[in-house]
Amino acid sequence: MLVVHTLKFKGTARTSLKMGLRLRFLQTIFLGSVLICLDAALGDNISFGMPKFCPLNWTKRNNSCYMTGERFNGVTWYEAAAFCQSFGAHLVEINDKAELAFIDTAAQQVSWVDGPWIGMLRPFGDEFWILPSIRTETQDVDLNKMFGEIAKDSSHDCGGYNRRGKDFGFWRCRRGGSPWCELELATDQQNK
Incomplete structure (x- = not known):
């Protein structure tokens, strides 16, 4: 400016x-x-714009760091995505069944005022959904089928969990929720 x-x-x-x-x-x-x-x-x-270590107060799992924004409640999916982007991160994206198990367990251990938003969108309002950071589904076929079934039964477009952090679903994008951010770490292959 x-x-x-x-x-x-x-x-x-x-x-x-x-x-x-x-x-x-x-x-x-x-x-x-x-x-x-x-x-x-x-x-x-x-390394290449990606950190090698998690920031303070973020939780590390495999090659990602996670930060719950449960104190920032009442935000839309879009505001939650912008919140995560301000840290160089994105909303949590579930890439395989092991990560789904981790996210399901972790979601229930947080005292959410509003349920957390996660990085899943239904861009066309049908059973097709995407992870916004890669603009496609995961490579896990079984996981894609499971989320496709959930998406087919929903009339809303943004992924999230309910207030107790128990049930995943697609909700109104402008409904109040909380950000849940994921920061990908640089791997040894990216350092070469």
Whole structure:
């Protein structure tokens, strides 16, 4: 955003676009210096834009980190997705039956005011659903069939759990829920 300052000299007002540009230039240099310092401090934690370690207070499982946003209740699916994106993450996406078991168990251990949103959408309102980050279904055929059956019986389009964190389903996207974020970690193959 370009900042335009109005300065008064001897009773006359003069808009200084140059001052705004100079200020923006100094802010950019300062931010660049901070990023260079952070890069030096973090060292090997960052790889191809993906972290190697979970942030503080996130739960690690396999190559992902999870953070429940149960204190941020009453948000739409879209607001929850934006919340996760602000951390460089996405809403939790269930990729296989082992992750489904983990998510089912974890969802019931959190005191949700509203149920958590997860990263599943029905873009066409039928039994076809997608994981937004990869824009397709999972590679787990059995899981796809199970979610397809749930989607077929629903008239809503956004994935989530109920308030007790027990029942998965597709809900109204504008219904109140809470974000549940997943951050993918860099793997050794990505480091090569």
